[in-house]
Amino acid sequence: MIISRNLKWRHIIYYTRLKLLYFVALSVSVYVLHEIFDIRQLSIPFNAVATLSTALAIYLGFKNNNAYERWWEARKIWGLIVNYSRAWAREVLTMILPNGEKNEERELLQARLLYRHIAFVNALRVFLRRKYDYNDTNIKEIVEVKNGYGEVKKFLSDAE
Template identity: 35%
Template structure:
């Protein structure tokens, strides 16, 4: 996720540097041909690109809104994951009275459940980004559980299954009553629903024809723009056309990046950062003082992953 400060111009204009170079060369060629050969017939009425620009602006605004809705939905889902992870851990820690049972066994059970929930958050984020969901989980869960998760194509789903097995075991042992087990299972169901919503966003491609038509219309608008300004500005139209084209191109690039919130880019939903915050909160609930360190990346301070 991009932060409010320190976003370098190199990052912003680096997304469109080749397009801007082509626009500058194209416009310069038009100006040279017009001035050297005095081709007055090359000019077109300014109203033509103005009308196209107005329509294109509306289409780009609509597309940007739709892309932002996808990004915001992803962020909202991860906000719910934070709440449900805290609720699940609180329920696990508070429902079981360790004074009535073998304290060591109960403590091991509760710690295993909470740590597995932390691992689930990391595994989900990595899986959504197309990375190995098992990477780094061995510091949170046992090797046996990592080996179990390796058998599944969907690692987060495997961890939820282990949650369900442990809840069933706790019910049989009498550590939980049926009402408590149902309450915990409902929390797991909400986590599973959140995972499914993320996968829906990840696997639903933004309509390709819609993006393609807008891209073609924008390119046609940029191609016409030098012919409409040539009579008014001459050589000055080169930076002017470049500036106008850059504005449209940047809006299009912004929409392209926002429409895929799980694509392992700086504009992503900050799933790793959110998972790290969940780990911090849940470990504090366990009275574990080995908290995750705050990552300070001096080279990329303008975004968090």
């Protein structure tokens, strides 16, 4: 999950407006019942609130720790992908030796391998962020359309 560091108040209020309105209405109604109508029969003991608050704090602490652990593990795995990508690119550039072929052919092969790897890493990044630009009505059209060999062939080399 990517979160920007500069959240705007209008975005926060927009996404929480229903819950915000509910709790404002609840708070106003409790205040009106307590202060204006002088209804004071409902009281909550302090021990119950303290016990529930402690349990909630422990629960939220574990949830926060779990989320941080998942983020840290994902960061380590992404770092491994970056390091292995660099090592693989270095091996492609140094280990593909000319077999009687011209320099241009070897460089084209190296570039094609590296660009395919970059495309794979970029596709993985886009998939993991899960940002979709389509809605539920368009998803049926996307799923129903099958990519035949003719559409995919232009992205493949002759050997594939």
